Amino acid sequence: MSRKITFLTLFLWLMTVTFPVIAQQKADTTYTFRFVTQKDMFYVPWNGNDTELARLLECIERNRTDILDGRLPLLVDGYCNSLGSETENLATAKIRANRVKSELIIRAEIKEENFITRNHATEGDFVTVRLTVPVKETAVTDAEAEARRKAEAERLEAEKRAEQERLAEEQRKAEEARLAAEKAEAEKAAQQNTLADTPSETKITTDYHLSLRANLLRWATLTPDLGVEWRICPSWGIAVNGSWTSWTWSDKDRRYALWEVAPEVRYYMGEKKAWYLGALFKAGQFNYKLSETGKQGDLMGGGITAGHQLRLNKALALDFNLGLGYLNADYEKYEVIDGVRVRHGNETKDWWGPINAGVTLVWKLF
Numbered sequence: 047m048s049r050k051i052t053f054l055t056l057f058l059w060l061m062t063v064t065f066p067v068i069a070q071q072k073a074d075t076t077y078t079f080r081f082v083t084q085k086d087m088f089y090v091p092w093n094g095n096d097t098e099l100a101r102l103l104e105c106i107e108r109n110r111t112d113i114l115d116g117r118l119p120l121l122v123d124g125y126c127n128s129l130g131s132e133t134e135n136l137a138t139a140k141i142r143a144n145r146v147k148s149e150l151i152i153r154a155e156i157k158e159e160n161f162i163t164r165n166h167a168t169e170g171d172f173v174t175v176r177l178t179v180p181v182k183e184t185a186v187t188d189a190e191a192e193a194r195r196k197a198e199a200e201r202l203e204a205e206k207r208a209e210q211e212r213l214a215e216e217q218r219k220a221e222e223a224r225l226a227a228e229k230a231e232a233e234k235a236a237q238q239n240t241l242a243d244t245p246s247e248t249k250i251t252t253d254y255h256l257s258l259r260a261n262l263l264r265w266a267t268l269t270p271d272l273g274v275e276w277r278i279c280p281s282w283g284i285a286v287n288g289s290w291t292s293w294t295w296s297d298k299d300r301r302y303a304l305w306e307v308a309p310e311v312r313y314y315m316g317e318k319k320a321w322y323l324g325a326l327f328k329a330g331q332f333n334y335k336l337s338e339t340g341k342q343g344d345l346m347g348g349g350i351t352a353g354h355q356l357r358l359n360k361a362l363a364l365d366f367n368l369g370l371g372y373l374n375a376d377y378e379k380y381e382v383i384d385g386v387r388v389r390h391g392n393e394t395k396d397w398w399g400p401i402n403a404g405v406t407l408v409w410k411l412f
Contacts, residue, residue, distance in 0.1 A: 075178075075191075077102040078198060079146055081171045083128045083209060086138050088145040088173075099149070102175055106154045109177065113160050120156075121176040122147060124165040128209065135167035146173045170202050256411045259365070261404040264289050269304070275312075275408070280319050283312045287406075289330075299382060301340065306330030308402065310351060324351040326369050326402060332377070339390065343377020349401050361410050369402030 080093040090096050112118035124143030126135040143163050150156060257275045264271035273287030287310075292303040312324040327348040334341050349371015356364045375397070379390040 075105060075176065076195075077105075077175045079173045079175070081126075081142050081173065083171050084138075086141040086145065088142065088149060090149070099153075102150070103154055105177060106150070106156065110154075110156075113156060116160070118177060119162045120150070120160055121178075122161050122163045123174045123176075124163070125169045125172050125174075126166075127168050128171055132167045136165050139165040139167065142173050146175065150175075170205060258409045258411060259285065259287060259406050261287060261289070261406045263403060263405050268293065273406075281314050283314065283322075285310045285312060285324075299335070301333055301335040303334075304330060304332040306345075312351075320355050320357075322353055322355075324353075326351045326371065328373070328401060332375075335382070338381060340380050340382070340387075341377045342380065343375060345373055345375045347371060347373035347397070347401055351402060355408065363408040363410070365404065365406040365408050367402070367404050367406065368400065370399065371401045373397040373401050
């Protein structure tokens with residue numbers, strides 16, 4: 047019996063001695079604040095931050111005296127691993143930690159010296175605040191704290207997986223965009239090559255240097271006409287046309303004969319170089335006897351021409367042109383009596399108006 051009393055007395059004494067020690071044991075209480083990936087702004091209402099902040103402010107209020115006296119510092123850890131380098135992650139983690147501390151300094155009226163801060167370039171995008179408070183003042187039990195730590199770890203892992211999936215999706219989209227851009231560039235280059243290889247009207251009208259010409263209106267009046275054109279460059283050309291004919295009938299009592307040379311300088315305009323303006327000079331001789339009186343003499347003049355070339359195919363085109371200007375004809379009149387020409391005087395005539403017209407077939411040589 048005395049042994050039982052002695053053992054009970056010893057047990058009570060040990061409990062008396064150890065209970066205050068147990069009561070003063072401390073445990074960490076952790077508060078976690080979430081941040082948007084790659085951002086450093088502290089959004090209080092976002093992702094449960096307002097709830098955590100309210101709990102932390104309540105805990106700070108309960109332990110204000112120990113915190114302000116320096117016996118219970120707030121351990122702040124900033125985390126960031128969503129940027130490209132360790133230096134950037136550490137800098138962002140520091141800014142995040144400072145933003146949380148600023149919120150606590152304003153709301154809880156504590157000071158910078160009440161914090162111990164560390165920054166990490168690992169784990170995620172959040173800031174933790176830990177207080178080592180006595181067990182009796184801890185709001186949750188060890189089992190609840192362990193459950194919260196596990197839930198926190200699971201949430202961090204889920205966020206990490208979601209972030210990895212997001213990055214993988216962004217990389218996939220970027221790769222698809224790159225491939226689409228390369229394909230579009232290749233198609234554009236192929237189209238440009240095709241257009242370069244396909245003879246367009248612009249190219250056909252400017253890719254030759256020498257062409258033969260025949261004025262079909264002259265040929266229609268039984269006056270053979272031929273000429274050449276030299277394209278010095280796509281915008282400038284030099285053309286020379288010549289006509290010659292000699293016809294007689296009614297036992298040579300009627301006559302139609304002439305020759306002409308008409309050099310011309312042309313300036314081609316527009317994107318397709320189809321329209322042009324030119325300056326024409328004309329000289330020649332004629333002998334007409336279409337009635338009892340014949341006329342034989344020289345002509346000379348010049349003017350301004352305008353026209354348009356219509357492409358028929360790669361080698362042929364039609365040149366429609368009209369010239370306006372001045373012609374001078376100096377000639378003599380004559381009659382034929384018993385096969386002998388009898389002169390009846392000289393005349394000179396000046397002409398202002400159309401001096402040239404043509405529907406000319408152009409054959410491009412090279």
